[in-house]
Amino acid sequence: MELNCRHVWEFLSGYLDDTLDAAVREDVERHLAHCEVCSAILDSTRNILVLTADDRVFELPVGFSDRLHARLNELIGEEPASPDMTRPDPT
Amino acid sequence: MNDEAENRTELELIAAILGGQKHLYHALVRPVEKKIFMVVLAYVHNPSDAEDIVQEAFLDGYRHLASFRGEARFSSWITTIALNKARARMKRSAAHAEVSLDDAGDEDRAPAVSPALLRDWREIPSEALERNEVRTLIRQAVSELPESYRTVFVLRELEELSGEETAAALGISLALVKVRLHRARIQLQKTLAPALRSATEPHRKNRWPSWS
Ligand SMILES: [Zn+2]
Numbered sequence: 001m002e003l004n005c006r007h008v009w010e011f012l013s014g015y016l017d018d019t020l021d022a023a024v025r026e027d028v029e030r031h032l033a034h035c036e037v038c039s040a041i042l043d044s045t046r047n048i049l050v051l052t053a054d055d056r057v058f059e060l061p062v063g064f065s066d067r068l069h070a071r072l073n074e075l076i077g078e079e080p081a082s083p084d085m086t087r088p089d090p091t
Numbered sequence: 092m093n094d095e096a097e098n099r100t101e102l103e104l105i106a107a108i109l110g111g112q113k114h115l116y117h118a119l120v121r122p123v124e125k126k127i128f129m130v131v132l133a134y135v136h137n138p139s140d141a142e143d144i145v146q147e148a149f150l151d152g153y154r155h156l157a158s159f160r161g162e163a164r165f166s167s168w169i170t171t172i173a174l175n176k177a178r179a180r181m182k183r184s185a186a187h188a189e190v191s192l193d194d195a196g197d198e199d200r201a202p203a204v205s206p207a208l209l210r211d212w213r214e215i216p217s218e219a220l221e222r223n224e225v226r227t228l229i230r231q232a233v234s235e236l237p238e239s240y241r242t243v244f245v246l247r248e249l250e251e252l253s254g255e256e257t258a259a260a261l262g263i264s265l266a267l268v269k270v271r272l273h274r275a276r277i278q279l280q281k282t283l284a285p286a287l288r289s290a291t292e293p294h295r296k297n298r299w300p301s302w303s
Binding site: 006009010012013014016017019036037040041043044045047048049050051052053054055056057058060061064065067068069071072075076077 | 113114116117120121124125128129138142145146149150153154203205206207208209210211212214215217219220221225226229230233248249251254269272273276277279280283284287
């Protein structure tokens, strides 16, 4: 089936997750092979998702991990078992 | 270092904790605490509320660890506990009376978003994230997503839950997860493709007069 650009955009997410039916996937690929706009949209989306998922983008509030583990310690009711259990968060 | 604990599988750790090595619970929590916080923050949008909820969820997780069956991953089990707490808190809060994440909101019936149109895309390497400006652009774009898209997006892309795990944690259908994830991704491409290109290629700044 001949897809236009708008159709391809609707399949973008499924294409990235590889959840499209084989026939649809082929149609999308055939379109991408000659459409530089859809190819650029796909490449930019993929690139942006990688950047967004990078650990550096979102940060925990300062002291979050210390406060969490201190509260857990109160419940667990044990002295910190070993030094490595209380090491500061590397971030 | 903590190699001994880190090398054990989740189920081995849990067995050891239930067997009396209670302190190993910290080692179970550490690898997932950031992701759980991100998910809850996407839902409640307030860092101090999110922190409270995450603490309570991990405390509950410890209390009820014996009931964890290992059918799900520990992180998706805790996510479900945390999101239930977040939901309960938002129901109590009058400010959120209008918001219901579990219903198909207007967004789901809205016409599809169109991506930003480009003729070419030069790969932005992850080193660009060393720049505060770039990280801020991305955080802003995610936080501006409609709430229901944002939660699905964070569960799938940042916490890396599967579609099925995400559907289960939110109590929505897999089909709805897919729709919301798709729209979140397109929306982010629309916002971020021009913005990141401008930010990383200063000489092209004026090619994108508006990206609203
Ligand atoms: Zn096209």
